Amino acid sequence: MVDQSRSEHILELAKELLDDVELSRTSAESLILKASRLARWVGSEEIRYWLKLEMQGYNSSNEISLRYMTITGRWVDREKRKGYWGPLAQQEAAIIAEQAKLHAMRVPDTAGDMAFIATKKVTDEMASSTSYISKLSGIKSRVLAKLHEFVSEIYYEKQFDSLSESIFERYKSDVDSLIGESCGEVIEQIPSVMSRLAEGDQEAISQSLTTCRRVIDSFADSIFPPLEETIEIGGNQLSLAANRHQNRINAYIHQRIDSNTRKKRFRQNLANLYDRVSTGVHNEVTVEEARALFLNTYLLIGEILHLPSNDA
Known part of the structure; x- marks a missing residue:
């Protein structure tokens, strides 16, 4: 009964996580926390450590950390060890802040040399913000894709296990009944x-x-x-x-x-x-x-x- 409850809990949590990711219905921090709970049940040590990095931030001293910097597209200059080391929640917060900043920007509605300079400054800032948002969104997308891959494998594996157990249990019950009647x-x-x-x-x-x-x-x-x-x-x-x-x-x-x-x-x-x-x-x-x-x-x-x- 304990094993069955554990298996059902894993399947339910994985299904909930898949819906969270696919429907974008919760924050990045919430996703990582929930995925960490699933990883404690069934994840490898590497996945568990990666999720810890996504909660607490990356570091330059661990091989897994450096590898997932590449997997999640965080490098700005790998040789110089420049990149986005912060956790996923920090990247998501930066995206929201930058989008608000971009939304507030306005091109000056004036003429003349000063207007040209002001307009160029605003358009340069808008381009910079757009590029920054694009980079951070790319990191978030890669993290969510890796997370979706991990959760999907767990979900379909457990779903198959559950189906197999169900089929075998029904067959076993039927066979036990026949054996009991006949021999x-x-x-x-x-x-x-x-x-x-x-x-x-x-x-x-x-x-x-x-x-x-x-x-x-x-x-x-x-x-x-x-x-x-x-x-x-x-x-x-x-x-x-x-x-x-x-x-x-x-x-x-x-x-x-x-x-x-x-x-x-x-x-x-x-x-x-x-x-x-x-x-x-x-x-x-x-x-x-x-x-x-x-x-x-x-x-x-x-x-x-x-x-x-x-x-x-």
Whole structure:
């Protein structure tokens, strides 16, 4: 529940920030403060430090600071280390002040030499203010673009994670229900596998794979109990005896689907899976591989249980 709340909080904050940036509905200082909160949850150390620079101002002694001076277009003369070192809020305030100054400027409505000089002075000041505003606006635009890039990556990553979790949780609930109805013994063994995988040591991994194999065997016994007779599949007579678990699972599949291609895929997946969980009991297997084998077992059982019934 805590992880879910954290994930939801990150997604909500990222969405709010994207809207703030795209709709220009809040100040630069507010954006940076809010982005810093997001960065504390998921940002890299570099991003967190960059946002700190945007709040407190840049410096000439740090490599990240100098790199982001370039990224945000702050240099006036890089060789002489001249540039706009102030935080984003300072640049935004300077833009507002300069725009007000520019708005108040008026070209004198007089004639003569003095008027020419006065007019030139005003037009030069207007050009200077316009250039200054353009430079500062460029810095602000670059900062917002970098901020948008950071927030977008977080937002779409978390949105995908949330969607994936939602899809898997719905599927898991459905599979758990089918397992509970069709083969209760199987679902009772699943927590044991998960518990051992959480331990992570080699003995626990070996035990978890042993249980995975038992899960497959129990599954076979539940959906297709042993028979003394045989069944013909693909021109081969297959025994349905108690120790022929794969044959009985394949017989169950054979009775429910017509596609030979799909039957073959099921058969190969089952054979590979059974072989890996069986040999993994005696050979070294990483915890990541063991988790993948368990998940494959679970998903295969779920897919088989979703096949139509005999009278469908």
